[in-house]
Amino acid sequence: MTAACIGPLKNILQNTIENLLLAEKEIEGKVGHHTDEGFHLEKFWADINTVAKKLSFDCTKICICFGKSPAPTTNETSSLLTCVEQAVLCLVSSYHKLPLTLGITLHTHVQNEIVKAIQAVKNLVKAIKDEGGAAVYRYSTGVVWEGCRHLENAQLDNKSASLLGMKAHSTMVADAFREISEELDELYEESGLITSQVDVLVQDLYPPLAVSSMQEQSHQLADRLHTVLKTCVRSHVIGEAEEANIEFIQKAIDHNLDCMKEKLSKK
Numbered sequence: 001m002t003a004a005c006i007g008p009l010k011n012i013l014q015n016t017i018e019n020l021l022l023a024e025k026e027i028e029g030k031v032g033h034h035t036d037e038g039f040h041l042e043k044f045w046a047d048i049n050t051v052a053k054k055l056s057f058d059c060t061k062i063c064i065c066f067g068k069s070p071a072p073t074t075n076e077t078s079s080l081l082t083c084v085e086q087a088v089l090c091l092v093s094s095y096h097k098l099p100l101t102l103g104i105t106l107h108t109h110v111q112n113e114i115v116k117a118i119q120a121v122k123n124l125v126k127a128i129k130d131e132g133g134a135a136v137y138r139y140s141t142g143v144v145w146e147g148c149r150h151l152e153n154a155q156l157d158n159k160s161a162s163l164l165g166m167k168a169h170s171t172m173v174a175d176a177f178r179e180i181s182e183e184l185d186e187l188y189e190e191s192g193l194i195t196s197q198v199d200v201l202v203q204d205l206y207p208p209l210a211v212s213s214m215q216e217q218s219h220q221l222a223d224r225l226h227t228v229l230k231t232c233v234r235s236h237v238i239g240e241a242e243e244a245n246i247e248f249i250q251k252a253i254d255h256n257l258d259c260m261k262e263k264l265s266k267k
Contacts, residue, residue: 020121020125023091024115039099048151051151054083055084055148056145059141059145062084062125066137067137095111113147113150114151120147123143124143184235187231187235194224200217215261218261226250
């Protein structure tokens with residue numbers, strides 16, 4: 001299905017993009033009430049849930065309307081975008097009602113999730129303005145759905161938001177630990193190969209000298225040493241303070257290899 005040509009509607013779409021950007025900045029630059037008098041967290045999440053579902057629905061309508069020809073009329077486009085802007089403003093309004101007294105972590109979590117939802121909507125409208133095509137519109141709408149779904153399913157208090165944040169950080173730490181462990185395992189295996197390579201080279205030193213074999217083993221040993229050093233740098237085992245030492249060792253490896261080649265050439 002061919003997406004609609006929206007040339008005449010670009011100004012309307014651009015106005016909405018700018019309004020969404022203002023809403024995003026409004027969320028990022030402001031904090032909620034400092035008192036929780038008369039505030040009910042259950043009602044807050046019920047309102048967020050309702051608005052998120054409406055925003056998801058309105059963005060789906062926009063995706064469908066612009067994903068086919070002919071494009072919506074100017075009035076139809078204005079109506080579609082007005083619904084989206086109103087839903088976003090409702091999210092902003094709801095956010096400002098959330099008291100700081102309920103917890104900074106909860107406040108920050110809600111702020112981040114609403115900003116993500118607004119950004120997703122903005123990207124959808126921008127994709128339409130740039131005439132990205134029906135497939136791009138569907139993908140962008142899917143991102144909006146995901147952002148709205150996070151808001152619909154949140155239902156958090158400060159404790160739950162804190163635990164969610166801790167879980168996310170724990171996952172990141174676990175991933176980092178796994179990567180480091182894998183790289184250390186690789187480093188261990190490569191270091192073991194160096195030992196066996198040295199043993200082979202030492203054996204070749206005994207008469208009768210096998211010059212060609214020694215040349216080959218020398219190059220292989222140098223390559224393995226360089227590989228280990230590269231693995232150390234890549235795996236962050238080596239910090240910036242040790243980079244000069246690594247460079248020195250690399251030059252020493254090359255120097256020793258040159259000396260070995262020179263001596264063997266005289267045999």
